[in-house]
Amino acid sequence: MTEATTARRSVRRAATLASAAVLSLVAPVAAHAATAAPPSAVPQAAEPLPYDTAALEAAMAGAVAEEHVAVVGDVRGERGRWSGADGVRDLASGEPALARDRFRSASTTKMLTAVLALKAQEQGLWRLDTTVDDVAPGLLGTHGDTTVRELLSHTAGLPEYLPPLLVTEAGQDTSTERFLEILGQPREPQQLIDYGAGAPWTPRGEFVYSNTGFVVVGELLQRLTGQRLADLLERWVLVPAGMWRTSLPDGPELPADALTEYATVAGERVDLSAFDPTLFGAAGGLLTTTEDLNRFQRALGAGTLLGAGSVRMMQEPVATEPQEYGLGSYRLPDPCEPGAYLHGHDGASYGTWTVSYASADGRRSVTLAVTGRDLDTATPDLSAFNALIGEALLQTCGDDVTAPAARSGAPVAPVHDLVDGAPLPPRR
Template sequence: MTALAVIAAPATATAAPMGVDRAGLQRGLDGLVAAGAVGVLAEVRDQDGVWRGASGVAELRTTRPVPVHGRFRAGSITKTFVATVVLQLVSEGRLRLDDTVEAWLPGVVPDGHRITVRHLLNHTSGLYDVVRTLPMPPKQEFLDNRWRTWTAAELVARAVANPATFEPPGSAYAYSNTGYLLLGQIVEEATGRSYKEEINSRLIRPLWLSGTSLPGTSTRIRGPHPHGYVPISQDGELLDYTRMNPSVFGAGGEMISTARDLNRFFAALLGGRLLPGQLLDEMMTPGIDGGLMYGLGLAWWDTSCGIRVYGNDGDAVAYQSWSFSTQDRRHQVTVALTPNFRADLDDAVDAFLDEAVCT
């Protein structure tokens, strides 16, 4: 049997209040598995209560179900946590959105005197994305780096050895993980503590996000979790990549979390519990004109029924996740999956998100 042979497992779900039809949500999760997910879990919150469901398997070659409360690598959803901490520091007067990189990190970035904290937050810095300098599966070099510890300084140096994506800063949008590595360093300069300590003390502990952690160099996902995989050959053979050194993600994407915790975080953020209204408005302001739906570490999109949702998505190679909420928090949805890389799952995910918000 190949690693791609997923053994069917019973779908699992937490019952919704009596009279509420959640069959469409479960069908959506089952559809994601049929489209190319090894396993998937979700939590949906709305006026009818909380629904949790799962489909597929937690581990290939088993029938073990995906734990509905399971932990997963949240990827770039980490960026919204980092951005929230940065904006809290702005509200405290400890740094400013118009402060330059050069002022906080002298000599680290070419032309750092022209790149501001705001540019880093909304991906308008023009800095080359460090991800483009790293090997990806199925390359052997990617596997060789599995246990390697990376420093933010090392990753930033790889990125800035390449020319800017555009000039001048602030004139265009280009997603760049490099900017968030720099923000992690700026938080440390502004507070004397690491971004991990600041996220823990300002967000994780006050919000009781018991399933959320910043693992640093720890290779494990503690507690119940689905296994994640990467392709290691052109014919789609999969390798269990659950354990790996997440320092390569750093402040751009190292977080481990749960669907419950992410819904809880975005409810607090959009409910005004974490930032003053003016800075939350800044977070929801596009970095450039022209319909871009990304602000200061926060993304948004309009569902098929015209309802706008705010949040972020994350890709941690072996794990993919999405967490979005309406501004009034009446509809929230978080979904995480482990792909088998046979197909693009974006359309199936969009359909599930629409089902969660529009019905």
Template sequence: MRVTSFRPSAPLRSTACVLALSCMAAPALAADTCTGPSDDAGAATAQQLLQALVATNGVPGMGAAVWRDDRVVWTGCAGLRDVEAHAPVQRDTVFRLASVSKVIAATAAAKLAEEGRIDIDAPVGDALPWLPAAWSPVTVRQLASHTSGAPHYAGNDLQVLGRVRYPTARDAVGIFSGRALLSAPGTTYHYSSWGYTLLGAVIEARSGEHFLDYVRHHVTDGLAIGADGETDGGRASQLYDIEHGAVRHVPRTDMSYTWPGGGLAATPEALATFGGRVLQHRIVGAARWQAMQQPTRLVSGEPAHDSTYDVGFGWRIGRDADGEPIAHHAGITTGARSMLMLWPAQDTAASMLSNARWVSAMEPTAQLLAAPFRPQPNGLVAAACPASGRLAGTLKGARFDTDASFRIEDGRCVGELVATEIEPLRAFFASAYAWPDQRLRIVSLTADSSLSRAALVTPYGLYDLRAISARRWSVTFNADATLELAL
């Protein structure tokens, strides 16, 4: 596609592959389980988790990767990238990133700020004189942290968008710039993908490059990350809907209305490597990266907050189940569910991508996929792999008994619980889009024949199951629901 209506504040730099993922360099070889079994115990465990997840959640295909200590230590594939063609997910399969695109856009803005080309606390109207007056006072910091007052998609936006190609972010801003802000800038957290489209326009104005060009040249150089729908050679996964029964193919739409907010695509390995580059300060320096991890303050002085995390400059900031600091972002859109999680203190990044939207616990799932490559937490209780038989369970005060089977596979304790007739489990997972065999799977995170710590594989994702005695195990689903199992 030729960009014909770009109106930069500085001359547009010419480039040969403005949008195409096919122009990007091939990824360097990495430890992977996409092409066959791995001799690495951590990679084998992570692959078993990913395969068990696809078997349980009904998503056609998923890919994941873990970056640690300057390299990708695992790339995993499970399921199909093209159901109709029976084509498997491969190491170079490209998935939609959905809102994980936002951390890439925020990093691009942070780089321009580091170079002195963007003032993140100045009104964006300084860079965009064509912007309506009501929107001009908002700042880049507010856009990146969802505190600008910008609205999110509304009405029939998602029914009509995706049918028109918007050549630049400025063109896409015209969709919503006539709408009112929801609140005064800086006063309230309100998630907004439209705010990121506006952020893309600022990046274009201050860099003098098309948003996609600037990202490709300066943020994701050499990585398989680019505009959704622009992949050549059959590498892009197809898009699927599993919410309404049988797996249904979904036509691809044009994502140019939200390239910065949800319109990018990548391989899992490329996305994890981007996370690694952020951790290594190869895109922005250490001071800027540290500033991006600080909670944004509202006018009231309170931190911008949503659910279980504070909101920094593009990144969601919190701690994992063991108290380790994390920076992360998840995404959801038609034909995609995505996650990128970083452990800044442990030099680790994990990506997880799928080709269908599903009810999912993204944060614990990413944490457990990365667990085989991270230090084991302190205080684990020793417990042997149980013999097959009956387990007693409790969930939200309801008691039940269930048959469970366990075995040792390549040193790992693995098990299955049949949930078909267990009302507390069926009720808890009732909103799952799919749950093909009504089973919960258990996969130990270590290959020492123990069941001290494992992943409980559910239709919502992976949850951390830990022994609380030699014959009892517990897993926390959320603040109101803990499952206990006992021999």
């Protein structure tokens, strides 16, 4: 929201509140006065436009028709709140997906991990310039001078662990069965870190997206505080934000109200229920809902989780290519407010795409997820999902955007290639 728009709305809001206060004070006197103001003189707040639910539902149906299994979404803005779902929770049972269903949200976890790191700085436990060796000597071998800031901004040069893990453990067996076995094995952070740190490092200071860095941050936080990451997350983020249906599970079991994950592998749609989220850990192991992620966005923007300075530090870009990426958060132009930005993250487990974007104050937010990821195609067609994202974001604008004109251009906020699931090993 621009400063001018904010100022105008603040003036209108202040005028309305002031008028109401004056009326409440003079009402007893005015009742006996011949010059009492007529009812028409009392300022009336404009009713927000309703959501175009038909357009949102049609966009959801389009996302499912794009060979996805289910889609869930939660939209909050000047028109209030809307939530919806399409498709089925599980192909075997045919149960319809519900808006409040849980799902694996992958790299959106990075936003929460970054909040933990910044909260630790606010509490004086460390600084963003603290090095890995300051907390866990030897964890990264000869690269122990890597800082927390570099890890959170993907500028440490630390390689991604997923490709070497998949290639090494698959060996000559590139079958779907072996791939699923690898995904189902429990992992310790040190194992993931070793796979990443053992690969060739890239130049320090360059942006190279790496899940390994966030796994390192998670491990450092555990050693720093003496607490399990899941417990720390619950105390510092989930409870304050009211994210009652979010967790960082340590096993593959899903609750009954969770979307079953599916992926297309070698032309066949396979069930990923055995996937163990410890493969992603602090980088992408979150189980959540669209409602809870929007609650996170609102709590972050409202200053419930971090001080304003820490939020600015999190959202201020460190890198500008391929996205304007800060610390566990990237930004993109806000279609509702020229010159302003949306902040958030996307992600992809091996079976689910997720996006979560919000205005800087967290009052307008969109979180959407679809299950059924195509792992056979390096650049799958996500045009219908992107169209849903754009439709939802534009509808948070209230009456500030001329919808038909805005919808005539390119997608407002495409799904980026900042995802967890690495390409599969070559198949034979």
